[in-house]
Amino acid sequence: MSEKIKLPDGFRSWEADVKIGKKEDKVTIGHWAEGCKGCAICVDVCPKKVWKLIEAKNKWNGQLVIVDKPDACIKCMLCEIHCPDFCIKIF
Amino acid sequence: MAFDYEKYLRMDKIPHLWCPGCGIGVVLKAMLRAMENVNWERNDTAFVSGIGCTSRAPGYIDCNTLHTTHGRGLTFATGIKMAQPDKNLVIFSGDGDATAIGGNHFIHACRRNIDMTLIVVNNNIYGMTGGQHSPTTPIGFKASTTIYGNVDPSFDICLLARAAGATYVARSTVNKGRTLEQYIQRGFENKGFSVIEAVSNCHTQFGRKNNMSDPISSRKWIEDREIPLAKARDMKAEDLKNMVITGEFITEKSDLERWENYNRAEKEYTEAYSDIIKKVKKK
Numbered sequence A: 001m002s003e004k005i006k007l008p009d010g011f012r013s014w015e016a017d018v019k020i021g022k023k024e025d026k027v028t029i030g031h032w033a034e035g036c037k038g039c040a041i042c043v044d045v046c047p048k049k050v051w052k053l054i055e056a057k058n059k060w061n062g063q064l065v066i067v068d069k070p071d072a073c074i075k076c077m078l079c080e081i082h083c084p085d086f087c088i089k090i091f
Numbered sequence B: 001m002a003f004d005y006e007k008y009l010r011m012d013k014i015p016h017l018w019c020p021g022c023g024i025g026v027v028l029k030a031m032l033r034a035m036e037n038v039n040w041e042r043n044d045t046a047f048v049s050g051i052g053c054t055s056r057a058p059g060y061i062d063c064n065t066l067h068t069t070h071g072r073g074l075t076f077a078t079g080i081k082m083a084q085p086d087k088n089l090v091i092f093s094g095d096g097d098a099t100a101i102g103g104n105h106f107i108h109a110c111r112r113n114i115d116m117t118l119i120v121v122n123n124n125i126y127g128m129t130g131g132q133h134s135p136t137t138p139i140g141f142k143a144s145t146t147i148y149g150n151v152d153p154s155f156d157i158c159l160l161a162r163a164a165g166a167t168y169v170a171r172s173t174v175n176k177g178r179t180l181e182q183y184i185q186r187g188f189e190n191k192g193f194s195v196i197e198a199v200s201n202c203h204t205q206f207g208r209k210n211n212m213s214d215p216i217s218s219r220k221w222i223e224d225r226e227i228p229l230a231k232a233r234d235m236k237a238e239d240l241k242n243m244v245i246t247g248e249f250i251t252e253k254s255d256l257e258r259w260e261n262y263n264r265a266e267k268e269y270t271e272a273y274s275d276i277i278k279k280v281k282k283k
């Protein structure tokens, strides 16, 4: 992880080499599972099916998301912008 | 690059109390990014609200915040702005808070064109109190007070704001976080009263009664009805029924200066008021 990337406490991170158009890049996807309410909006807005909904024990609706295909990410930021719960960070 | 929301939040209050997938969080985030874009200092900014799910928003922001009574966020904010005209004032309101119980305050804040920004999260329902119909519940839709379908026509919040004298008016939806951010930023930059309507999903109270009880289908319902203003201009009224017309309805520079300026004050409200004070003191 480069020095610029600082995820808050409790965030899990996934790193991958990605291709955006023809450009090679790196992505770090941060997700805060404890705050995630499993609403699945990130799954819905992601054009590359990076996110996956799984069952989980939590006080919300018994589901949360994990990163399934980090290397497919095109860093469009749609998931970060539309997560209503401050749980996603894309670097 | 990821945005540092933590900088602006009271993290001990997060996760917030809104339902999983509630659109209010998306609007709050857009607002925080807009705040960063205009470089407002947290100490120079106050967030004010009335009562409702939407009105809980200021409680999560680590700035000067005030949670007041139902529909009266604008009146408290007006008081703060009059006492400290150099501060930035932002008001969060639900469709019920802003246009039902607070409807009168809403039109008069527009009329004064006082330099503040009102963000109305329009989820077509009273979310907090159990899904009663609001002035923006579409005709035919169900609420706990319209169990056979609503018969009351809706307010168009943007047209209302425009007619009443607000000088920046725009509408977008929770499906378009970036556009919301841009409109809210322009609202902040406008020296006068700005109204940004964010069409949002309350799947818990509105959706559940209208066959879209999850956030995804409620968001889709909003997306499917969205029509950009430029396109709507050429459409027939019957085709626009219950549609969500999005875009900037008014910017000080465009329509207002041309032909709607005939009864507008020449100065922003707090400036005009301080002129009066100076004049009286001289006597």
Ligand SMILES: Cc1ncc(C[n+]2csc(CCOP(=O)(O)OP(=O)(O)O)c2C)c(N)n1
Pocket: B051, B052, B053, B054, B055, B070, B093, B094, B095, B096, B097, B098, B101, B121, B123, B125, B126, B127, B128, B129, B134, B202
């Ligand atoms: C004077 C007064 N009347 C009624 C209420 C009950 N009440 C609380 S919130 C609310 C409506 C909330 O709807 P809206 O403003 O659309 O916000 P939302 O919860 O949908 O975000 C009502 C009627 C109150 N708190 N005070």
Ligand code: SF4
Pocket: A045, A046, A047, A048, A049, A050, A051, A072, A073, A074, A075, A076, A077, A078, A079, A080, A090
């Ligand atoms: S940034 Fe875009 S592509 Fe990457 S995970 Fe988020 S929504 Fe998917």
Ligand code: SF4
Pocket: A035, A036, A037, A038, A039, A040, A041, A042, A043, A064, A065, A082, A083, A084, A085, A086, A087, A088, B021
């Ligand atoms: S949008 Fe946010 S809260 Fe909803 S499932 Fe995705 S990470 Fe969790």
Ligand code: SF4
Pocket: B017, B018, B019, B022, B023, B024, B053, B054, B123, B127, B128, B201, B202, B203, B204, B205
């Ligand atoms: S009741 Fe509706 S408006 Fe209130 S938090 Fe739940 S989804 Fe959001």
